[in-house]
Amino acid sequence: MPSIILVRPQMGENIGAAARVMDNFGLDDLRIVDPRDGWPNEKAEEMAAHAAPLIAKAKIYDSMADAVADRSYVYAATARPREANIREVSLPDCAFDQADSAILFGPERSGLTNDDLTHAHQIVTIPTNPKNPSLNLAQAVAVIAYQCSAVNESPDSSQEPLATGEDLQYFFNQLEAELSQKGFFRVPEKTSHMKQQIRHMLMRADLTSQELRILHGVIRALK
């Protein structure tokens, strides 16, 4: 079952409700990036009810990169269409069939940023009413946790292992440093968008560890 990663969540109640419904559907790895009200959070514990153990062992991170470092496939649950070019799949067609995967959920008000989304291989949208599309955070976790458990484990055995988040970050950082040094980012205002575009397109490729090694070789060779 995937890890659930709450990115900069604001309300402790929502964290607790998310943990509770994760437990209802048999998900047990809760990760939180930079919770607004710090950690531990009393309201989260209260709302979690019987899922208190899940709150107690939640992992807290300072950065997205750390939170996904050991995950090799990252889904982002976001309703918003972005200019970011990321593969998009709508429930119920999302199979959640990748091993060592994680699902990102953005902050209540603002959602995931384009920078957050550079860590994602795929966007999962929940089809909602266009007039009121925005789900409460814990409701979004409920629907996706339900869908994860409904599709059951369909192990894809014969696949090469995917590169981990940590390996991907390392590669992107190397590539960007190299490009910077060579003067590729000429227009400062466009630099971060350009970096995002490069990351998005390579994330869409679902790179394996071995392919990432090839890309490192490619960069080294071109220098």
Added chain:
Amino acid sequence: MPSIILVRPQMGENIGAAARVMDNFGLDDLRIVDPRDGWPNEKAEEMAAHAAPLIAKAKIYDSMADAVADRSYVYAATARPREANIREVSLPDCAFDQADSAILFGPERSGLTNDDLTHAHQIVTIPTNPKNPSLNLAQAVAVIAYQCSAVNESPDSSQEPLATGEDLQYFFNQLEAELSQKGFFRVPEKTSHMKQQIRHMLMRADLTSQELRILHGVIRALK
């Protein structure tokens, strides 16, 4: 879409959250039987957020019988196995395909009684973790409202134009020529397999024309 009937709900917050998520999934007929704290309920209005109109037009009933009087098919969402001999279907197999239907949700603590269930044609169960099976009321409404709306197809969003085969070949040829010149393909027997791997991984990214231009720039910059 079915009506949602909350039977003797206790917490205004749960009523509001249920209304909000109904609206998220395009359900708009909320009925409430004998709400514990009376009606109207300020907390319900607060939690409903943008679904306030749905709260405003909610129908309040004294009895189950009145609430389902104009419904011709009644589902009961309950996790508990009962001695009552009612047809039972588990999500996601429940089709919710009956016209003029309603779905009953019981009170937070006690659930639907056997008397309540005499109004139901069918029990819908949500498959949950046996160790922590009991969903929060609004979470149960979320999952079922999602499943009701999931019957509908989701429309495809318009995408950036993809790079043409010709453009891709041109890019790969350029890249390979560059890599050749830099001595990247050291082992002749492995050259064609290596080229295939690089092409495969980038083809998987479904590159747009614009992204391909960025990649050309990346290669140029690294030289």
